Amino acid sequence: MPSQLSLVPRRRPAPPALVVVAHGSRDPRALRTVRALLDRVRARRPGLPVHLGHIELNEPLLTDTLAGLDTEDVVLVPLLLGRGYHIKRDIPEMAAATHPHARVAGALGPHPLLIDTLVARLAEAGWPSRTTDPQRHETAIVLAAAGSRDPDNAADTDRTAHLLSARLGVPVVPAYASTAEPAVPNAIADLTARGYTRVAVASYFTAPGRFATECARVAPWVVSAPLGAHDAMADLILHRYEGCLETRADTNAA
Template identity: 70%
Template sequence: MTVSDLPPRPGPPALVLVAHGSRDPRALTTVRALMDRVRALRPELSVHLGHIELNEPPLPDTLAALGGTPAVLVPLLLARGHHVKRDIPEAAAAAQAPTRVAGPLGPHPLLADTLHARLLEAGWRRRPASAVVLAAAGSRDPDARADTGRTARLLAERLGVPVVPAYASAATPTVADAITALRAKGRHRIAVASCFTAPGRFATQCARHAPWLASAPLGAHDAMAALILHRYGQARETPVTAAA
């Protein structure tokens, strides 16, 4: 048998970005731009998109279209919670081919890098009596709150000012309450860091509370694309979810 007679080596698993979904049309545009960043960094990968709700294509449809192609699902979510722990693994288990599930994007230093960059773009500079509220979606899951707290600490290390995690729903403190508490401690220059993957209702609501400035959502940043590929690589080393 010659080298040319050998069967072709299988390619890497497909990378499926799993977005939450939003009624805000900017969200889908942002996620697609982030996909383009990922493809530019790893052109050999087959990159796809699936949504948990609200947008097309739904994640089960994306996996069905892949058929027998192995895949790694990378949640575009920033902390652990119900979607990461239940919904996405259940979709992976129902796939036709071996499918792995990566961890959420946060906490991680690359996520903090992106938050820092977005704040700088919005005009943030360290000043006396400054602080930051890290605005996240919120979850009743204590692991999700722990992850957001860790992200806040990573961002505080970069900024050199207090960073307080706060939430749009399902957890406390709210963004407004966090701002009030910081003001009571003499922090008068308060920025809101948007810990959301893409624009949407929660990101917009949280930004409105900013007494100084609010950063844009994380979006199609190079560090986000690098973080997605990092999670993809980590997941490839984990056991495969058995196909149904």
């Protein structure tokens, strides 16, 4: 006869908390967009503790979010598209100062799920579902990104441009809103001078803000919205989260 203790259901341990790390923006649309994206993450993983922390400009700040957690088992997923200072220094240092056991995932990009989102946003903005060969030869895309002095960031953006070009079958030129070259207006002008009469701008930003707005103003044709609250973005956040857990499991097994 089973003992009474064996009849008591065992409570499953809570999964590690997910903290999504956004940069922060003075544009109120950015915070609304990030919160909507986190709602999609929660809908995909009911029961997963999902939190938000910002590097700067918005509350809650990452350090405050980490300080308020009552668990040591935490995974940080930066809402950043490429490697750079925030990924390599800021976020790890902020985590080490307030939650030293936290694991930090890498940048979201490059990844095919980002390409899915870029293509969807371009389609929403009017990118044609079908093009003739003559039209394709006149068409190009500027992948408008934030920019960084870190060469790894440029390499990540270049890779995303290559993946997007392969998906859509037209040239894709990475360009930047600040810091790096070429600037978005210069990339548009260069493509126009080379004979491309239909130059689209793909907004490679996670949320609305100053950079996305400035790039949209100079777009001569189709311009997509930032990546924002899209299902593929939610899937990518969870993919980076799970990747951190798998890395920890492999390390423990070794």
